[in-house]
Amino acid sequence: MNFLAGTWVGVWLAGLGRITLLSREAIASVLTFKFSRRDVLYQVYFIGIKSQSVVIVTGAFTGMVLAAQTYFQFHKVKMDTATLAVVSVSMCSELGPVLTALMVAGRVGAAIAAEIGTMRVTEQIDALRTLATHPVDYLVVPRLIAANIALPLLTVESMSVGIAASYFVGVYLLGIEPTYAWWNMLKYSHDSDVMIGMVKSVVYGGIIALIGCYKGLSCSVGAEGVGRATTEAVVYSSITILICNFFLTMLLEQLCVIFGL
Amino acid sequence: MIEVRHLNKSFGAQRVLEDVNFRIEHGDSVAIIGRSGGGKSVLLKHIIGLLQPDSGAVLVDGENIVAMNERQLLRVRRKFGMVFQGAALFDSMTVAENVAFGLRRHEHLTEGEIARRVAATLDMVDLPGTEKKNPAELSGGMRKRVGLARAIIYEPQIVLYDEPTTGLDPIVSDSIDKLMIRVRDQLKVTSIVVTHDMRSARRVGKHVLMLHERKIYANCTPEALFASSDPVVRQFVDGVADP
Numbered sequence: 399m400n401f402l403a404g405t406w407v408g409v410w411l412a413g414l415g416r417i418t419l420l421s422r423e424a425i426a427s428v429l430t431f432k433f434s435r436r437d438v439l440y441q442v443y444f445i446g447i448k449s450q451s452v453v454i455v456t457g458a459f460t461g462m463v464l465a466a467q468t469y470f471q472f473h474k475v476k477m478d479t480a481t482l483a484v485v486s487v488s489m490c491s492e493l494g495p496v497l498t499a500l501m502v503a504g505r506v507g508a509a510i511a512a513e514i515g516t517m518r519v520t521e522q523i524d525a526l527r528t529l530a531t532h533p534v535d536y537l538v539v540p541r542l543i544a545a546n547i548a549l550p551l552l553t554v555e556s557m558s559v560g561i562a563a564s565y566f567v568g569v570y571l572l573g574i575e576p577t578y579a580w581w582n583m584l585k586y587s588h589d590s591d592v593m594i595g596m597v598k599s600v601v602y603g604g605i606i607a608l609i610g611c612y613k614g615l616s617c618s619v620g621a622e623g624v625g626r627a628t629t630e631a632v633v634y635s636s637i638t639i640l641i642c643n644f645f646l647t648m649l650l651e652q653l654c655v656i657f658g659l
Numbered sequence: 660m661i662e663v664r665h666l667n668k669s670f671g672a673q674r675v676l677e678d679v680n681f682r683i684e685h686g687d688s689v690a691i692i693g694r695s696g697g698g699k700s701v702l703l704k705h706i707i708g709l710l711q712p713d714s715g716a717v718l719v720d721g722e723n724i725v726a727m728n729e730r731q732l733l734r735v736r737r738k739f740g741m742v743f744q745g746a747a748l749f750d751s752m753t754v755a756e757n758v759a760f761g762l763r764r765h766e767h768l769t770e771g772e773i774a775r776r777v778a779a780t781l782d783m784v785d786l787p788g789t790e791k792k793n794p795a796e797l798s799g800g801m802r803k804r805v806g807l808a809r810a811i812i813y814e815p816q817i818v819l820y821d822e823p824t825t826g827l828d829p830i831v832s833d834s835i836d837k838l839m840i841r842v843r844d845q846l847k848v849t850s851i852v853v854t855h856d857m858r859s860a861r862r863v864g865k866h867v868l869m870l871h872e873r874k875i876y877a878n879c880t881p882e883a884l885f886a887s888s889d890p891v892v893r894q895f896v897d898g899v900a901d902p
């Protein structure tokens with residue numbers, strides 16, 4: 399593989415390799431309980447509670463615009479009462495998890511990379527290591543677990559707020575008949591849609607935490623190092639989320655068909 | 660006992676250490692001197708396993724730490740305390756939390772016991788009553804002291820100092836020197852002090868290692884160093900730039 403060294407493919411593969419090693423180290427640490435529950439709790443607070451406003455606003459306005467746009471199209475073919483069904487299915491299986499993850503990547507992924515990057519530049523990571531503490535146990539694992547817990551919760555919140563907002567827009571602003579709209583929504587949304595959304599959000603939580611930590615830990619020492627790490631954490635986790643979303647949709651829908659969910 | 664054998668290290672094309680050899684006995688106190696950018700910090704980080712050499716061995720009490728992975732190193736690092744050049748205090752924590760960090764990781768103590776040990780250690784570094792302060796509120800000299808308190812609270816056998824007096828005024832530098840001597844004598848630790856402050860090296864070190872052009876150029880007592888007529892040593896000791 400030496401012919402790739404120095405080319406962007408080589409650099410990309412090397413990065414992928416290192417992030418895989420980091421993930422393996424993190425999973426080993428989770429399985430052997432080498433982390434502190436107090437740190438996990440604090441991170442859940444930071445990632446979960448502090449992301450409320452962004453997630454609620456994003457969820458609400460996405461639900462609203464989705465309701466409006468769907469209504470404008472469906473109205474032409476007299477299918478007004480199917481509006482909420484479309485909104486609910488897409489909020490649960492696609493937009494809820496993806497938009498929540500993208501917003502959290504921007505807020506939390508950036509914060510993780512900046513915090514750990516600053517610690518690296520100021521030798522605090524080395525100080526941790528001299529104090530017989532593995533940076534993965536102390537920094538990566540609590541963030542990883544917390545993101546895996548917080549993201550599904552935030553996603554459910556975004557789904558609910560989105561659907562509620564779309565109901566409000568559809569029924570009160572656009573005048574859709576509420577009973578039929580509600581009934582259609584329940585008829586066409588399935589448990590599997592919510593489940594797909596949940597599985598996706600756990601995966602995206604992992605992506606955000608791992609890429610943020612990786613970028614922070616490998617931050618280059620220098621004035622612009624932390625800035626670059628922060629930007630790259632957001633860009634790479636957002637792109638990874640969007641790419642994974644496509645494959646997860648294909649995979650999970652197939653699984654649902656196979657298992658008859 | 661620490662022994663470094665045939666240590667080589669480069670960063671990319673830049674060679675930093677070349678065939679470095681020395682031995683530090685238990686209870687000794689050694690000053691490592693050399694020009695800025697000469698690889699003193701790099702050498703110190705190899706001793707505690709923060710950096711991996713390209714080749715060579717670092718033996719700590721007979722164990723080669725170069726062959727160890729990060730998890731195995733954690734056990735060996737309990738023997739060490741390290742004071743960083745920029746203090747490297749955890750800035751999300753108070754002084755007390757910083758100082759208690761190693762203690763919480765190494766030993767299972769009650770909160771009361773931890774608070775008592777933190778207070779005693781802060782006393783030892785002449786910073787009594789600063790527990791609740793944030794690192795950002797401290798001056799450079801105070802940060803170094805907190806860094807030292809954090810490194811010695813769990814009673815390590817070896818304390819490494821990276822430029823403890825650099826960037827401090829002469830009076831504060833003097834107090835840090837005295838502190839290092841106090842720690843050495845009270846806790847009976849092996850001290851390794853990286854410095855380019857000759858006065859400090861002379862006061863704290865029983866031995867001096869001089870790093871020059873990537874190699875150990877001199878390994879002797881401070882008196883022998885000051886009395887040396889070798890031009891390279893003289894230039895460093897007298898502090899004259901190349902003409």
Ligand SMILES: Nc1ncnc2c1ncn2[C@@H]1O[C@H](COP(=O)(O)OP(=O)(O)O)[C@@H](O)[C@H]1O
Nearest residue numbers: 670673675693694695696697698699700701702
């Ligand atoms: N992590 C690193 N990556 C690349 N180069 C480094 C790294 N650490 C140190 N260096 C280089 O090694 C040389 C020696 O550095 P250092 O040991 O910090 O010198 P000093 O003797 O002043 O402590 C410097 O030229 C520095 O640029």
Ligand SMILES: [Mg+2]
Nearest residue numbers: 699700744822
């Ligand atoms: Mg240095």
